[in-house]
Amino acid sequence: MTNSDPRTVPTTEQPNNPAYWQQHVDYKMDVNMDVKTFQYTGTQKLKYTNNSPESLTKVFYHLFFNAFQPGSEMDIRLQNIQDPDRRMVNNLGTKENPEYESRIAKLAPDEIGYLHATSLKQDGSEVDFNEEGTILVVNLNNPIAPGETVTFDMEFKGQVPVQIRRSGRNNKDGVALSMTQWYPKMAEYDFEGWHADPYIAREFHGVWGDFDVNITIDKSYLLGGTGVLQNANEIGYGYEDEGTKVKKHKGKTITWNFKAHDVHDFAWAADPEYIHDKLETPSGVTLHFLFKNDPEVVDNWKKIQPKTAELLEFYNKNIGPYPWEQYSVIQGGDGGMEYAMCTLITGGKKYGSLLGTTAHEFAHSWFQQLLGTNESEHPWMDEGFTTFISTLAENKISGDNKANPFENAYKGYQYIVNSGKEQPLTTHGDRYDINAAYSIAAYSKGCIFLSQLGYVIGQDKLMETLHKYYEDFKFKHPTPNDIKRTAEKVSGMELQWYLTDWTETTNTIDYGIKNVSEENGKTTVEMERIGLMPMPVDVMVFYNDGTMEYFYAPLRMMYGEKSNPFEVKRTVLPDWPWAFPTHNFTIDAATSDIKAIVIDPSGLMADIDRSNNTYQPE
Ligand SMILES: [Zn+2]
Secondary structure, three states: OOOEEEEEEEEOOOOOOOOOOOEEEEEEEEEEOOOOOOOOEEEEEEEEEEEOOOOOOEEEEOOOHOOOOOOHHHHHHHHHHHOOOOOEEOOOOOOOOOHHHHHHHOOOOOOOEEEEEEEEHHHHHHHHEEEEEOOOEEEEEEEEEOEEEEEEEEEEEEOEEOOOOOOOEEOOOOOOOOOOOOOEOEEEEOOOOOOOOOOOOOOOOOEEEEEEEEEEEOOOOOOOOEEEEOOHHHHOOOOOOOOOOOOOOOOOEEEEEEEEEEEEOOOEEEOEEEEEEEOOOOOEEEEEEEOOOOOOOOHHHHHHHHHHHHHHHHHHHHHOOOOHHHHEEOOOOOOOEEOOOOEEEOOOHHHHHHHHHHHHHOOOOOOOOOOOOOOOOOOOHHHHHHHHHHHHHHHHHOOOOOOOOOOOHHHOOOOOHHHOOOOOOOHHHHHHOOOHHHHHHHHHHHHHHHHHHHHOOOHHHHHHHHHHHHHHOOEEEEHHHHHHHHHHHHHHHHHHHHHHHHHHHOOOEEEEEEEEEEEOOEEEEEEEEEOOOOOOOEEEEOOOOOOOEEEEEEEHOOOOOOOOOOOEEEEEEEOOOOOOOEEEEOHHHHHHEEEEEEEOOOOOEEEOOHOOOOOOOO
């Protein structure tokens, strides 16, 4: 183990909510994969602990692979959404007049995905279950009492779908098996109740626990994924300890044994042609890279290795230490998707996008795998926070050092506001009208939640907030209120208004300079609030002699002030009460001495009309 053993984290420590509890799972699985038919069978022994204060009379499992069948909810949604994910459709029309066909609808019986329970026992006795699409509903014989642990023994069989999205076989990169969302997975039950979301498009929420997984597969296949390989010296393939002589395997198959602690998912990938590189990092975490021996990508997959180590260092420093022993960057999937202790990412023909995707997916190890927010309910907390920190990391590691590296997020947000298609961040990930509205909400508006929080409470307090959020909520399921309370505790400000307006409404921000007048050699500036969303206001006055002066109007309802982010003289104005449409201040200079007056020179406030932010004398 490296920095800290996650198992030593006291699960009773609940800094913000003394009533907090979370369920616990302990999986032991034995799986046999037939690499010719892409079918697999398995047994699963699941010890499930009910830490909730309620007795449970039913439980739900996810059977994600059932989404990849003609007529599934995923298929039908794909056929009805205006802007389907291009990876999941064929375009039978032209670029201008597209006519999309769902790739799922075209899958033949031996190409579809499926996952079925064939038997299920609760503490040794058979229980009834029925499949509802991607969910297995189990009505228990005996309720699970608060504090009780029961054992579910399941036998299951599955078929790996032709790769449509995230998981599958023989994808475009030629990777044989991308095994993500592949096992019967207990749904999460938390203070909101069951999260038995059908698999339609979007992401996941899982139960914290431990995995012990045996995968028996053709011996020519090289595997990577969640967990630490327990029989590395027997398996070899670059996993063995240095200097170990790996014995030749007799028989056709090998059994790989992976163990993972304190994770809420388990993923793996396998291919007979993977190259496997290993990189030890100063922090003690081992990085693994698995990629195809394809001359078009090999160099890029080599180049990202030291950069991934730099990313690890950046995230360790700016959020908190990566707590697991290893992380694997694996060619597979499509685009990129985060899993526990690994990511599956596609391609590698373009170095920049390979590095960018790696930076993003690796950051999810913190914002999702460690700070386990519900991705279906609050996609902005994983995609947005990940975008925020990976953008910062890339800006530093690439040497770009842009003053506002988040510019694209602000542009995206502005675009969706102007389009009239914006939906609030409280929308369930699957139920945005169009995919673009989801993406911009989750990635861009979620990123701005943090970058703009830096504008409100100050950059120093923002970074302190991330550290405290990590400390207080690692290995838990933080909610929107938790990040807000953390920022409140760190900054001493009241921030409910920020969470409410930014995440629960589509209220927009628009502050402007309404009028500038001069009397007795002094200049009076009348500022105006046009948008509904409240904000504190930074105003910079640029003088003709090259000097600057900063005026700061805190928002009354935040009951606090940030420290001065600029290296110039600051005047703190009286608080601006939100209900007041205007707010005035006076500059001790003639208007003729002023070159410009600018609201929010940092550009970190997501003001939807910046044309009224600047005043320049004629
Ligand atoms: Zn992401």
